[in-house]
Amino acid sequence: MPQRFDGQTAIITGGASGIGAGIARRLAAEGAMLSLWDMDEAALAQTNTAHTVTLDVTDPDAVHRAAETTAAALGKIDILITSAGITGPNHPTWEYPVAAWDRVIDINLKGVFYCCRAVVPFMQANGYGRIVNIASIAGKEGNPNASAYSASKAGVIGLTKSLGKELAASEIRVNCVTPAAVKTPIFDQMTEQQIDWMLSKIPIGRFGAIDEVASLILWLASAECGFSTGAVFDVSGGRATY
Numbered sequence: 001m002p003q004r005f006d007g008q009t010a011i012i013t014g015g016a017s018g019i020g021a022g023i024a025r026r027l028a029a030e031g032a033m034l035s036l037w038d039m040d041e042a043a044l045a046q047t048n049t050a051h052t053v054t055l056d057v058t059d060p061d062a063v064h065r066a067a068e069t070t071a072a073a074l075g076k077i078d079i080l081i082t083s084a085g086i087t088g089p090n091h092p093t094w095e096y097p098v099a100a101w102d103r104v105i106d107i108n109l110k111g112v113f114y115c116c117r118a119v120v121p122f123m124q125a126n127g128y129g130r131i132v133n134i135a136s137i138a139g140k141e142g143n144p145n146a147s148a149y150s151a152s153k154a155g156v157i158g159l160t161k162s163l164g165k166e167l168a169a170s171e172i173r174v175n176c177v178t179p180a181a182v183k184t185p186i187f188d189q190m191t192e193q194q195i196d197w198m199l200s201k202i203p204i205g206r207f208g209a210i211d212e213v214a215s216l217i218l219w220l221a222s223a224e225c226g227f228s229t230g231a232v233f234d235v236s237g238g239r240a241t242y
């Protein structure tokens with residue numbers, strides 16, 4: 001029986017862990033050929049995915065090279081999911097260390113820009129593409145003690161809206177998702193107090209599941225997503241108010 005992603009290729013940044021790894025499992029199960037890009041070489045090796053690239057998404061030249069080698073290895077690029085990200089430490093804004101703030105913006109916002117910038121020309125050559133950026137509810141609501149993270153994710157929302165409109169006349173769709181908290185290794189970067197606060201804000205009263213986020217992302221990455229672009233999709237357990 002034909003599957004939804006038969007014959008399609010997908011890059012997943014941050015694909016070695018958490019939400020990215022969950023998406024990778026689901027896309028592979030539905031027929032896609034994958035390239036996982038991540039800075040954690042050991043975790044990449046454990047995924048048993050044929051094509052992987054060890055890179056830091058804050059290096060635009062490395063990202064450009066990765067797009068070229070991936071397109072050459074897989075033949076084309078149909079899908080880009082940008083999941084690589086960090087939370088950064090939890091501090092009030094006036095005490096936030098400048099270097100930590102810069103690192104969060106470099107990975108979460110500039111890294112997404114570099115990946116989109118490098119991959120879009122291959123999608124244009126392909127005449128088709130689906131980009132799904134993983135932002136966060138923090139980018140819409142602004143989490144206290146996480147201003148760098150919240151600002152970076154608000155930036156991803158703005159980038160997604162611009163790029164979606166730029167490509168709207170083509171067959172390339174660009175959308176983002178704004179999950180509330182999902183228990184993954186990223187929780188190790190935050191204080192217990194921060195995690196408890198995030199849970200308290202979710203009306204459904206529990207953390208999201210990786211598969212619940214992946215289900216939405218797979219639809220956005222599929223050909224079925226034809227009339228949505230430059231848009232922001234909620235998966236926040238009722239937390240989002242718009």
Ligand code: NAD
Pocket residue numbers: 013014015016017018019020037038039040043055056057058082083084085086087107111134135136137178179180181182183184185186
């Ligand atoms: P995770 O820590 O499990 O996975 C993140 C992956 O990104 C890791 O494999 C890590 O090695 C990789 N990575 C980090 N910095 C990198 C860099 N500079 N270059 C290349 N790879 C890098 O986290 P997760 O929970 O799966 O988060 C995935 C995405 O979802 C992130 O963008 C995160 O901000 C977003 N998000 C997560 C949650 C949540 O609660 N888990 C909620 C909303 C949004």
